[in-house]
Amino acid sequence: MMAAVLYGKEHLQVEPVAIPEIGEGDVLVRVRAALTCGTDVKVFRRGYHARMIVPPALFGHELAGDVVRVGAQVEPFKEGDRVVAANSAPCRECFYCRRGAENLCEDLLFNNGAYAEFIRIPSRIVERNLYHLPDHVPYQDAALAEPLACVMRGLEETGLRPGDTVAVLGLGPIGLMFVRLAKVFGASVVAVGRRKTQLDRAALMGAEHLVEASHGVDVIQEVRNLTGNRGADVAIEAVGKPETWQDAVRMVRRGGTVNFFGGCPSESRVALDTQLLHYSEITCKASFHHTPLHMRKALDSICRGDVTAADFVNREEPLSNLLEVMRHLMSHNGHLKTAIIP
Numbered sequence: 647m648m649a650a651v652l653y654g655k656e657h658l659q660v661e662p663v664a665i666p667e668i669g670e671g672d673v674l675v676r677v678r679a680a681l682t683c684g685t686d687v688k689v690f691r692r693g694y695h696a697r698m699i700v701p702p703a704l705f706g707h708e709l710a711g712d713v714v715r716v717g718a719q720v721e722p723f724k725e726g727d728r729v730v731a732a733n734s735a736p737c738r739e740c741f742y743c744r745r746g747a748e749n750l751c752e753d754l755l756f757n758n759g760a761y762a763e764f765i766r767i768p769s770r771i772v773e774r775n776l777y778h779l780p781d782h783v784p785y786q787d788a789a790l791a792e793p794l795a796c797v798m799r800g801l802e803e804t805g806l807r808p809g810d811t812v813a814v815l816g817l818g819p820i821g822l823m824f825v826r827l828a829k830v831f832g833a834s835v836v837a838v839g840r841r842k843t844q845l846d847r848a849a850l851m852g853a854e855h856l857v858e859a860s861h862g863v864d865v866i867q868e869v870r871n872l873t874g875n876r877g878a879d880v881a882i883e884a885v886g887k888p889e890t891w892q893d894a895v896r897m898v899r900r901g902g903t904v905n906f907f908g909g910c911p912s913e914s915r916v917a918l919d920t921q922l923l924h925y926s927e928i929t930c931k932a933s934f935h936h937t938p939l940h941m942r943k944a945l946d947s948i949c950r951g952d953v954t955a956a957d958f959v960n961r962e963e964p965l966s967n968l969l970e971v972m973r974h975l976m977s978h979n980g981h982l983k984t985a986i987i988p
Contacts, residue, residue: 648988649762650705650968655693656976658705658969666759671769673723673776674715675731679785680760680986681708681959682975683793684818690972698733698756706760706986707733710779710788714764720772730788731767732775732795732941733757749799749935761968763988775938777945786955786985787948794944794953795936797823797907801831802940803931804880804903808832813869813897814853816884816908817844819958819983824882824907825851830952833880836872838865851957869897877902884908888916895919900926907933959983 649663668674686706689695699705710730713723723729734756736748743751759765767776779788797820806812812828814821817839828835829852836855837848845856857868870877877899883890886908894904895918910916922928936944947953960982963971971984 647763648965649759650965652689652693652699652701652703652705654701656690656973657693657701658690658972660761660966660968663704663762665764666766668715668717668766669769670717670719671772672717673713673720673729673767673772675709675711675729675765675767676714677709677760677762677765677988678711679709679789680706680762680988681786681789681793681955682971682984682986683708684820687972687975691976697754699758704759704762704765706762707756707758708789708792709760709765710785710791711765717769719769723772723776723778728779728781728785728788730777730779730791730945731757731765731771732936732938733760733792734935735768735770735774736937737770738774748937748939754935761965761986761988763965775941777941780949783949784955786959787953788945789985790953790955790958791941791944791948792936793820794823794827794947795940796820796933797827798944798947799936799940800824800882800905800907800933801827803933804882804905806831806833806880810834810879811836811873813838813878813881813894814848814884815859815865815882815890815894815897816886817841817848818884818979818981820907821882821884822847822851822958823953824884825853826953826957827947828882829853830947836869836878838869847957866893866896873899876900879903880905882907886910888914891916892918895922895928895930898928901928902926903929903931905931905933955985959985961985962987964988
């Protein structure tokens with residue numbers, strides 16, 4: 647088969663490799679759609695991910711496709727089933743799994759290889775994080791389930807309630823997912839972004855208020871002006887920069903909650919106003935990854951039509967063009983997803 651292999655920093659080759667062999671509990675899936683992801687772009691730029699991928703390795707993790715082969719012990723999947731797979735599965739036995747924090751599993755199994763004609767889904771993911779795809783759901787919609795699960799868990803972690811005001815900083819695909827889900831949850835959304843195109847998309851997703859983070863604009867005061875000078879109930883940082891982490895804290899009301907969702911570069915440090923945090927009782931949280939429960943919730947949301955690929959995917963490319971796609975996304979930070987069609 648043809649597959650993308652990551653060899654190191656910005657060293658990616660689409661080349662022939664053997665179709666993966668499967669074990670008794672594994673499933674082989676023909677990839678029908680694989681979506682680009684900001685994490686994949688970061689991995690391409692750096693050449694590795696300490697937890698998820700060490701080169702040389704197959705690449706890509708957001709996918710949906712068809713089962714073409716099943717191991718002898720696999721149930722309830724069979725050849726011909728349409729499926730969507732998560733990129734990980736917890737052990738269910740460690741300290742964190744036993745406490746319901748499966749995303750922090752000490753033996754979290756990651757799976758890569760979505761940018762290929764076929765991908766092996768290992769037995770642990772088959773058992774805990776592989777899902778049947780209803781006939782009415784397109785492959786590209788289904789492939790959104792993995793990032794949407796991360797967003798859904800992040801939003802739930804804030805304790806969001808219907809009627810709350812949420813400020814979303816950063817309007818790339820993840821930020822736009824936060825806007826859309828917050829709206830589905832019944833919140834009022836203030837979208838903060840740098841580009842008019844991003845703000846226009848946020849409005850289409852349901853954002854009631856738009857704040858352009860251009861030079862000279864005090865985005866913190868703008869958000870406060872839109873909330874009676876009180877501040878947002880919840881702020882979501884979906885940029886991944888220390889300065890926007892700081893801005894998010896100053897945007898929430900007394901008793902508000904901040905979710906630092908955007909991962910900052912390694913070795914980053916943030917200085918926070920301790921008096922503000924203490925006397926305003928601000929809750930600061932960070933969210934990493936997802937759990938099988940949130941994968942199921944995300945797929946249910948997609949099946950209902952809450953989130954569709956039409957909102958997040960703006961182009962299709964063949965697998966042979968993946969290197970060009972990655973270079974483009976690396977120089978156009980925040981752009982929408984590309985669907986790779988092997």
